[in-house]
Amino acid sequence: MVSSRLPPKPDFDAIAASAPSTADRRTQILALIGNLVSSWTNNESLFIYVLMILLRTTQESAALTFATLNTTRARLDLIQRLAKIKITDKNLDKALSKLIERFNESTAVRNEFNHCMYIVDTNGQITHTQSMRIVQTKESLQFGEMKPMDDARLKSMVKATKDMTRINREIWEFLPRLEEHLLSTEKRPS
Template identity: 65%
Template sequence: MTASNLPPKPDFAALEAAAPESADRRTMILSLIGNLVFNWSNNESLFIYVLMLLLKVDQASAAIVFATLNTTRARLDLIQRLARIKIKDKVLSKELDRLIERFNEGTHMRNEFNHCMYTVGDNGEISQTQSMRLIQTRSGLRFGETKPLDDARIHEMINGMREMAKINRDIWDFLPRLESHCDSHSD
């Protein structure tokens, strides 16, 4: 019999027996992931209002355009292109660019935790993540980066979640200024 390239099958009975000991930490990690996704989704949805103002359409029409584009990147590209021709105020334009840049930084973290494989340690704790992305190196392709889910990484998640919440408030603060600008610069 040849050696398998597969990782060893987890000892599920042992993991389930050990799981109560790490339940609090696991619940905290899952809560952080949930909050990252929650905040990210709310932020992405707010860009419908940016699109609505730039296109000078009603909310339903903006939502149709938004939903027709099947990736976040395509939606933000459309918003940035429209902004280049619609926003005459350079400060306001740069503020929108910065909001999108900050959102994209949060997208990296959200994607990292949404598109990975989680490794559970012997004590039932979530011990690391393995990215589902292929990484090309000089010697070939490697499957995903593995990162420990240690206290430092949890701290990064907490900071990322807080930043996403701040972006949400900043977009809400930006929207009335964009609306005023678009109203005063009618085509």
């Protein structure tokens, strides 16, 4: 008989019976994940306005262009390429690059919680995440890193959400500067 390589099936009845005792912590973790995801999504959506300004088009046309590109990376690549040909102010271009860089850093955090398996113990407590990312080294392939959902990790999630809030405010501050710059460059005689 061949032994299975599958992990043991969880005792779902025992987990369900114990889950109420860990509900507060689980709710806290799920709320932190929700805050991360909604903050990231709001920030990504603000890049529609950057695209709208760079393309000198309507919000609807910019949103259509944005949605047609099926990855965040493709959307940001388009914005960066347009910026290279449209933005002549080096400081403004540098500010956009910095915003995109910081947004990309937040994307890594968002992906960490969107693309993982949540490990629960027999009490229904979320104890770990297992990344769905394949890590390839010279010697081997490894299936995702496992990380504890301890207090330090929860604190890092709060910090990441605060960082995303700052990025959001900075994008809002950046938008009128970008718009003003492009309007002023259009008025200049060639």
